[in-house]
Amino acid sequence: MSKKSGMKGFVVGAAVTASLAMSVSAYADTITKKIAVTYDDIIVELNGQETAMKDATGATVEPFIYNGTVYLPARAISEAVGLTASYDKATKTVSLTGAVETGSAPEETAGTADAASLGSATYLLDGSTASKTDESYIAVTTDTSAVKVIAGGALTLNGVTLSKTGGTSSEDNSNFYGLNAALLAAGGSTVFLNDSTITTSANGANAVFATGAGSTVNVSGATITTTEDSSRGLDATYTGTVNATNTNITTAGTHSASIATDRGNGTVNVTGGTMLTTGTDSPGIYSTGTISVTDALITAQGSEAAVIEGKNSITLTNTHLSGAKKSGIMLYQSFSGDAETGTGTLTMTGGSLTAYEGPLFYATNTDAVINLKNVGLTNNSGILLAASADKWGTTGANGATVTLNADAQPLTGDVTADSISSAQLVLSNGSSLTGTIDAANAAKSVSLTLDAASVWNVTGDSYLSALTDGDITLSNIKDNGYTIYYDASANANSWLAGATITLSGGGRLTPFTS
Template sequence: MKVFLLLLQLAPLISGSIVINEPSDIIPEQQWSSDNAIKADYDIPVIYYQTIANIAPYIVAHQRKTFQNAVLKDNSNDTSVLIAANGSVVHVIDTEVIKFGYSSDLIQASFFGTNAAVLAANHSQLYLSDVNITTHNGAANIYAYGTDTVVDAENIWLYSSGPTAHGLYASGNGTINARNVQVFSGGNRCSAFSGDNPAGYIYIRDSVARTAGIGSAVGFVLGEMNLTNVVGSAERSPAFFTIGGAVGSCTNCELTAGLLAGLVIFGLDKSSGVNYFSLDHTKLTITDETAPALWFGGVVGEVYVRHTELVTSSGILAVANYSTITQEFNFYAGYYDDPSAVNTADGRVFVEDSTLTGDLVAFNGSTLGLHLTDNSFWTGKGYIGYGSADLGVVLDASSVWNLTGDTALLNLTNAVTTFSNIRSNGFSITYNASAPANRPLRSRTFKLEGGGTVSPMSRK
């Protein structure tokens, strides 16, 4: 069964919308609305070892095998259709895989791939080409688990309904490489591309993804995820969730986010290391009228923006908050929601050769910094959302700040000593003269183009 060959060529910088087909054009999501209405239930004991056996009608262990021009099916709960295990090498070519049946334990499904339609585990190699996979009742399409387990997929069509039915899913240090993929996930908490704990490694090229449910991102990054030449839309989710010390990147992509933020970087504490994410020659549009482009919570995070557009309806570029994400991924949880899981955020945004619009907002002891280099242009202001917090701005000699409101900064570093690259529009900037980074300013006041000033904060 030949499925499709997706030829996706994006311009070096996307400036308009791209309309392209994806699986829900063939199987409407309304057809499986009862599946998609079921909420993911993680209010169960978390057991970090496998308690449900991975079983399937087609199991390949310790051998090489090819499935070609076949239709593989299964309708049972807690059961896969095809499992490649224990060092096997399996090829699946011109084949359709159909999976019905729910998972009785979403922890086991998340951590070990139970109930996934196709599962590769324990040092196995799985190669798929020209394959259709359809899952219902809450089953992942393809799951890679374990060190030295690698899934290589090309020309793949993936459709799922029900909760936590991710498209391409990796954990336990498993790896997925995929090209020319079309994926649709209709349920809640089921991202098109997803990693879980222990970390998964996912690399996607020349693909299209759409998700419709709350908490269903284009990418959920735990480990490493690289997307290149991808068009993705998350109707009721950020385009990306990244957690802990994850590393993610998008190159030459067009992405749309519909809830919370364009990119959410969060963690339960800061001990897991710095979270890195880069957006290169990419356009990220956020349709939620209250959502920032970038949101940091309970984490140390760095986002690198190069030749990229961040388009918001809210007018907020980045937020750093003393907060986290609810289990349903539907709103931000503060201290009163879950005092054990919130922490301050330290966010840094490094901008190169980009024009950005939107404000910086920090809350409750968090810090947020914006670094503008290589002919970048920023229109916006900074302010504290609640409590006390710290903001910082760095400009090189080639970059410009178009100020839209009075802004108080902990740190202000500008390679242009005359501040001629800040257009004040009548607004002013104050800085903390005691901060080490501001020593070159020597507590002086500078006049800005447009009538405002840069001056030290008054001491109370």
Template sequence: MSFLILLFAAVSAATITILDPSDFASLKSDAADNVLTANWDYAPLSYQAYAITGPYFYNNTSKGVSHKTLSVSKNDTSVVVITEDSHVNISQSTVIKHGYSSDLYQSSFYGLNAAVNIANASVAYLENINVTVHNGAANIYVYGNNSYAYISDSSLYSSGPVSHGLYAAGYGTVVGKNLRHYSGAYRSSSFAGDSPKGYVYVYDSIAHTAGIGSAIFYGQGTVYAENILGYAQQAPIAFLDGSQIDIHGSDLTAGLLAGAVIFSSGTRQSGSEISFTNCRLTVFPDDAAGLWFGNVIASASLVRSQIHTTSGILVIANHSQVTQDFNYFADSTAAADATITISESSLTGDLVAYNGSSISWTLGNYSTWTGTAYSGYGNASFSVSLDASSSWMLTGNTVLTNFTDADTTLSNVHSAGYNLYYDSSSSHNRWLKGATKKMHGGGYIRPASKLQLQGSH
């Protein structure tokens, strides 16, 4: 299924059609696969319970394979298994996988049923290959310390649930370059790192997912991406669960929940971070934020990047969680604490926090922001900081716990007739001396009332 990228100019608009592997597949034949979901309501095993097997099994060997068609039609079975310190090169070949997985946790943690499984300090070089999987199977899976897969100039296609394109876990590493990926089903991300954390590096690639919860990036480890054109029809472009995702020079579009979802799947964790450099993030849903934080202490940074949302919301922080179905948010045990740093970027939209959550928003290096901050429900805390080169145009009355501005004359804050309220008891606001001042545009900056600080504004 081709997808369209819109290019906007001052006087005209144009579209570019991008091809991905679904344009050359029979989506009608895979329709039954792509409506399958999965039962996660059972205890996952903490050890490898199934032997990883397949008809092309390389154990403690070096091998080159070219111009071959490698295939299997069997449940819980890989096509290619590379293990025990093996080194295998596969080029100019096709890998085809049919067959279901009986245990999706084993698929996630150990690569059960993956088309190509690399493990136990083995290395694979895959070039100019086509990997097609059906019924729910990862395309390329890497597991374990000193296990590496390098794949380039290749096509990855999958149908069925939990059919990730590139997939790494157990401290394994996968590197992809010049790839075209498509997945049609539920929770089948393009480039994914699972637990224990996997390392994923991907460059110069196209990614298209159609299923619910199928992000472009899924991280429980480290993901680095550069020059990616991606469209997640029914998912955010990224799920971060205790991970770091670093994205450069990419154009990404999200179709469900949010642009990027940063959360902790268990108790609240800290340390997750997502960064965008020279990127554009587009978010279609009417109620979705560009960045959503829940049950987490985490951060994000944008450098020379854009966020376009239909909702007009840039950031949401909430006392909430992603469900196992990955299609809606539910209540959690802890609020979110989100820190966002903006550099050399111009953004329009609001910051919204719920149920005791907090958002820290820093503008630097000639950045501009048009928007406001407000509580969606209950208490909320907002901190905004501007350097002297950056500016803020208010679009509504705003109450801040902390406000700092390197330009103490406030000439870089344009009130547009709205008021800015601050907590006069906060040490960060001492420079304001509890005063009320008129701002550029007719509004005032003044101390907030107790009721305003409690989130009832």
């Protein structure tokens, strides 16, 4: 059987009465495998091992006899012997393509694997240019992508359907290098995916994946659905880039963010679309690189709305997102090697953020900067910002240092930190804070800076390491009868001269010594 056949449909026939035996060769006849077919069942004998043939749904394929000929699907034969099948509607041609043989999985050291050499593909474009319209590419075997473009290839896909079943042999290789992804661009390749549908239903089956310098996937008007674990919607690693416009994404598995980057500072840019994640530990956005989202709706039902790990960023413009579990947005450093150590940055302009449980912003074992302007914030727990040690990092040195910059931004909720964590709040251009600051006097340090146009509406006794106020009359502090303690020993508070000041609402600003 040749690798390309002009058969109409996906049927192979052989004129036999009781049984059929055939040999199928791939890779220039260097591999020969035998298929034995009986009337009642199909048995695949591969290197002495018997395996029942399966179709794309996982059901056993049975032959049928017509006019003395046994018929069975070409796809089942091809995949049984290590080939993948695709059908070109325009030419009515079935293509059987040899898979890539791989050895042991590469070490997990960053950058050591060659994504182009990992796994196989139903449709592989190697260094050339092609365009496909209204095609369907199905990958059902382990470590097989539906479409893979390598070696600087350029592919345009219009109105295609990509389907991926069959799990990964290495979750790390799927996360870092796109093994088993439905659509994979590697080796400086470029893919345009327009008005298309991608469905994956296997572990480690990311939908769209770009990895390596110069590798870019541009997605427009797509619908993406993944149902199993470690299967993200859009993912970029090792400086790969994914750009998506008006794309709708739904994921259901654990560790399956709708928008993600992983090792090596990938970039994802999203405009428009609706994203929904329902799995445990599957935030709407997970960044170990650079992610920007504009005019989108993002809902995470089993996790935080977004997570930033290490020295990376998320920028949101007029985007509405919500997280149902743990917190609204988490900034942390895991020390797993997935992200460089440094300052994580969240920037939100317009749009909204809702946290149904936990703090609106939570930081641990990292340095973080949060920039907010005109964002609608909703927080059921009453905690605006929490900085504390958690399970990551070295005990005693795994707190957080967070700066929250508010520009024309209303803030509601308390600010808390533990004894090895610090928070700095900077309110400008008519921003406001309604809540307490370090009410338990537990923080390593917490400072507040107000310009003359910004207001702190105090809801309980609070402690400040440093207070800076552009209104020297302090009339922009609405004390509501509560006491605010400041560190008299801090140079930043020298302008208060250690005095106790009665505020307009009957409360006091009074010194304490740390």
